[in-house]
Amino acid sequence: MAQAMKIAIVDDEQDMRQSISQWLALSGYDTETFARAEDALKVLGPDYPGIVISDIKMPGMDGMQFLKKLMGTDSALPVIMITGHGDVPMAVEAMRLGAFDFLEKPFNPDRMSDLAKRAANARRLTLDNRALRKELSDGTQIMNKLIGSSPVMERLKEDILDLGQADGHVLIEGETGTGKTLVAHALHAAGGRAGKKFVLVSCAALEEEALSKRLFGPMMPEDSQLPAMEEARNGTLVLEDIETLSEALQAKLQNAMNEQGTPAETRIIAISNIQEAGKTCEDMLRSDLFYRLAALRITVPPLRQRGEDILTLFTRLTEQFSEEYGCDAPKVSAQEAAQLLQAPWPGNVRQLINIAERAVLQARRGSGTIASLLMSDHEEMQPVMTTEGKPLKEYVEAFERMLIDNTMRRHKGSIASVMEELCLPRRTLNEKMAKYGLQRSDYL
The missing domain is CATH 3.40.50.300 (P-loop containing nucleotide triphosphate hydrolases)
Structure with a gap:
């Protein structure tokens, strides 16, 4: 069963806090109450799994200051403001600052429930989108x-x-x-x-x-x-x-x-x-x-437009095939890395998968080169190179990144082992990992 959406209720009047909380709890929400905005801010961080209902007039930090703080923390957090009669201009200003909506006292509980439902739906969509974006950046699941x-x-x-x-x-x-x-x-x-x-x-x-x-x-x-x-x-x-x-x-x-x-x-x-x-x-x-x-x-x-993704893909594929065939993955030289980056890849990822599997089988036999595989895929048996040249610096950096990535993966994030194998001082390794967006935590 889906977890109930939270609602944080902020009001200095105890009776008002309790009545709102009881009414919304009956509607299935998980409510929490705060007498001061300062206390609520300790709980309401980015990605808070719910919405906020807050009074505008409160001692200490008032509702408008509270709203500005919340919008600075998470601009997509729905905040419903409660205002007294005659404070509608202030509520309109709150909407301009990012409030979801406002309720004027005395308000109809059904109107509050309706607003809470709409705000909760909006929050759920925002959090779902963020979760999906995190999935994209983490590379999880599909x-x-x-x-x-x-x-x-x-x-x-x-x-x-x-x-x-x-x-x-x-x-x-x-x-x-x-x-x-x-x-x-x-x-x-x-x-x-x-x-x-x-x-x-x-x-x-x-x-x-x-x-x-x-x-x-x-x-x-x-x-x-x-x-x-x-x-x-x-x-x-x-x-x-x-x-x-x-x-x-x-x-x-x-x-x-x-x-x-x-x-x-x-x-x-x-x-x-x-x-x-x-x-x-x-x-x-x-x-x-x-x-x-x-x-x-x-x-x-197409694969030829994906730059050093080609080396990343090739490495992952050879690791998978080497595990499947029970042998070590082939090591890629700087020249072979350049050849992989330069090839036009008319068959795209499907062709790369084929080349990676054959490279592993070749390595298991102890013969053959990646260049020969690329050439054998071409009808005229000629070296397959793109017509678009790249600066030497790009090839060197792509190879360097692949080498550090492969070594970190093989040593499961052991910095000492990587330093020893690549003959790099720690500071240099750290600088290069930062340059190429490699993080030790990804290999542990």
């Missing part, structure tokens, strides 16, 4: 698969959070192998439909008749599944390769979407995977369906 801290990945994570909280349909675009289906999972997990049904259908994997039946029915008595549109009701339906839908199925999908209310019972996330040069999803879909599906859009960045 978000830990979206590895990387490059600017394009940080923007992608923010887009996932923002669009996940929205309720419109979403179009995900990007090159093959960039992780578009993973982004669809993350969008579902970051929104209000998390925990509800998540249904994935590949439009390219089924013939038209079978796809029509899978999406819309009718299902035969022996079928154990519901049609996908119905199976995903109140949840999310992901349609991979949306551009492969025939004209007839596009019309059916448009009609099915029109029959839903607003917000839609079934949220649709469409994934476009067009390979033809010069073609777009908009070219392949009827315009009314395209604009309906593309109400919200996310473009997943």
Whole structure:
């Protein structure tokens, strides 16, 4: 059962504090009372799991000063101000300073309950958003698969959070192998439909008749599944390769979407995977369906734009494969790090996964190089390098960061062991870790 929302009641009059507390407690809130604003401030820190109801006129720190302190601590904390008759201008000023609303004495208890409910709902949404943002920054749960801290990945994570909280349909675009289906999972997990049904259908994997039946029915008595549109009701339906839908199925999908209310019972996330040069999803879909599906859009960045994320990903992948195959992960030289950063990665993350696994198998046999793997992935057996050069300093720093990260991970955060292996004095190691955003606590 969800924890009851807290309400802090601040009023110098004992009878008023008690009556408000009793009334709101009957409505299911967890109340706590304070006779002085100064005492309440000791409890009401950032991310306080509730709301505040405060009188304006109090001895010592008055309600207006109290409000300013609270807004300085957490500007999204809902504060309902109680004002006496004739103090409405002061209450209006409180609203300007950030108060959620105000109650004029004598007030109707039902009016207070209604305000408390609205304020509590607003607070719950704020705290949920913060928890999701923390999940993004910590890389926990499904978000830990979206590895990387490059600017394009940080923007992608923010887009996932923002669009996940929205309720419109979403179009995900990007090159093959960039992780578009993973982004669809993350969008579902970051929104209000998390925990509800998540249904994935590949439009390219089924013939038209079978796809029509899978999406819309009718299902035969022996079928154990519901049609996908119905199976995903109140949840999310992901349609991979949306551009492969025939004209007839596009019309059916448009009609099915029109029959839903607003917000839609079934949220649709469409994934476009067009390979033809010069073609777009908009070219392949009827315009009314395209604009309906593309109400919200996310473009997943290609691997070649993600900078040193490539080295971070490669390290994590080789660690996973080395554990799976029961051998040590291969060590990456400075030259190999530069080659990984320079490669154009036409297959994106999917290609990197393949290279990482083969690198581990090579290392287990004691032969081969990463350069040879990159070359063997290219049809003409030529070194695969991007045409966009980068300053030498960027390659050196990316390699240095990877080296410290790998060594810290291997020694589980032992600074002494890392200093010894890398022949670095403590001060230099600390400076470099600070420069690259590496924290010892992440490796313990």
